[in-house]
Amino acid sequence: MKIHLDLDCYFVSAERTRHKWLKKRCVVVGKGTDKKIFSKAKKKSSLYLDTGAFNPVLEFKQEPTSEDISNIYKKEFVTNGIIGGVVIAKSYETKIYGIKTGMSLKEAFARCKGLIALPSDHVFYQELSLKLKNYLKKQIPTLEQYSIDEFFGDLDGWVAQEDTFEFIKKLQSDVLELFDLPITIGASDSKWIAKLITDNIKPYGIKVVTRKDIKDFTRNFKVEDFPGIGNAITKKLHSRYIYTIGDLQKSPNILKSYGKMGKDLYKRIQGLDDESVIASRKRKSLGIGRNFKPINSREEAKRRVVILARYLSYTIIKLELNPTTLFLKIKYQYHIKSYTSISENRLFSEKVFISLCLEMLYKVDTHKSHNIIYIGLSVSNFLEKRDFKTLSLFEYENDKNMHILTKRLNDIRDKWGIDSIRYGIEI
Numbered sequence: 001m002k003i004h005l006d007l008d009c010y011f012v013s014a015e016r017t018r019h020k021w022l023k024k025r026c027v028v029v030g031k032g033t034d035k036k037i038f039s040k041a042k043k044k045s046s047l048y049l050d051t052g053a054f055n056p057v058l059e060f061k062q063e064p065t066s067e068d069i070s071n072i073y074k075k076e077f078v079t080n081g082i083i084g085g086v087v088i089a090k091s092y093e094t095k096i097y098g099i100k101t102g103m104s105l106k107e108a109f110a111r112c113k114g115l116i117a118l119p120s121d122h123v124f125y126q127e128l129s130l131k132l133k134n135y136l137k138k139q140i141p142t143l144e145q146y147s148i149d150e151f152f153g154d155l156d157g158w159v160a161q162e163d164t165f166e167f168i169k170k171l172q173s174d175v176l177e178l179f180d181l182p183i184t185i186g187a188s189d190s191k192w193i194a195k196l197i198t199d200n201i202k203p204y205g206i207k208v209v210t211r212k213d214i215k216d217f218t219r220n221f222k223v224e225d226f227p228g229i230g231n232a233i234t235k236k237l238h239s240r241y242i243y244t245i246g247d248l249q250k251s252p253n254i255l256k257s258y259g260k261m262g263k264d265l266y267k268r269i270q271g272l273d274d275e276s277v278i279a280s281r282k283r284k285s286l287g288i289g290r291n292f293k294p295i296n297s298r299e300e301a302k303r304r305v306v307i308l309a310r311y312l313s314y315t316i317i318k319l320e321l322n323p324t325t326l327f328l329k330i331k332y333q334y335h336i337k338s339y340t341s342i343s344e345n346r347l348f349s350e351k352v353f354i355s356l357c358l359e360m361l362y363k364v365d366t367h368k369s370h371n372i373i374y375i376g377l378s379v380s381n382f383l384e385k386r387d388f389k390t391l392s393l394f395e396y397e398n399d400k401n402m403h404i405l406t407k408r409l410n411d412i413r414d415k416w417g418i419d420s421i422r423y424g425i426e427i
Helices: 010-016 073-077 092-097 105-111 120-139 161-179 191-201 210-219 232-238 247-249 254-257 262-271 296-320 348-365 393-416
Strands: 003-008 027-031 045-047 059-060 086-090 117-119 141-148 150-154 184-188 207-208 285-295 323-332 336-343 372-381
Touching: 003 161, 003 191, 010 027, 010 120, 027 073, 027 092, 027 105, 027 184, 045 254, 059 296, 073 117, 086 092, 092 105, 092 161, 120 150, 120 161, 150 191, 161 184, 161 207, 184 191, 191 207, 191 210, 191 254, 207 210, 210 247, 210 262, 247 254, 247 262, 262 336, 285 296, 285 323, 296 323, 296 348, 296 372, 296 393, 323 348, 336 348, 348 393
Parallel strands: 027 117, 184 207
Antiparallel strands: 003 150, 003 184, 027 086, 045 059, 141 150, 285 372, 323 336, 323 372
């Protein structure tokens, strides 16, 4: 059988492993404006190469604090008496107050007077997740990390189906005892049914659904609750008066009319997909982005793009990737967004990458009188060296030399820190 393991309110649970008194209290982990990446102060960063295909790989270390963490939010999230930031994780104790992920911290505090808000410490969360992953790899023959707090496992040939419940029950107990982390585990013949199980039996649940019971188990779930069914498909299904998985199971031709994607999705809801648990999955994209206080200076915007591009370049080279599609997104105040992309099929180098990012910034900045509050860069469509299509031999030789130079820059940054070599515009 396939199993899905999902850590319960992971960021909060991780904080509780080092601050035991937070247990059973109303706790949220918040995210405010970035105060590190664009500063000129010395920063400590960590690169995580083995975190799954969907996880960020570059994180900044939080400096330890001697302050009372029950009031640490005042330093991290309060400016001129105004609470900023949003909730990115919440404890189950906050549910009765209606606190949700994405809610402003200001509203969260208004709803729950005794709320404790902590700044996110992604380096700590990544390191704890990696320790758990190394342990799980010893217990499960094939393990796939789906996200920082989710894993798939394949028990076929390892645990008999009739022993699955006892196996996951013990695994759940062992993870709590060894790591002090509550985890929910679902098991089924399909990995996506296993994920549907965990999504709906949290917190600290365990459940096995065999193939013969899948139809009965899924019948009453809303279509939007199923993994892989997003807003666009949900709206189309609702327009046909299909609201539950049971309704959808009775109308196979609707999803099949969407082509291969629809056919695969229909197999998933039937539990007949037989998709494998993949121990190592290639990345499809990589990105970096930051929120910050409103800025109007376009020179400052350029500086920030260069900094983000330099950090992303460092990660691209470390992962030995060669992207051919570059994407830049900016957000202005008052909920206005703008984005653009460029495709370049050539050998990657930091200098060319930064130039293209600045070119995209000029193109994407269509509201030059507006303040900018977010910049994000991402890359995708990674190619092998044999697939490069440069315009001329001279261009290829130049790209090759620049690529080698970028790798040498990375070697220096490995030794002395990512900020040891910067560009004049940054200073």
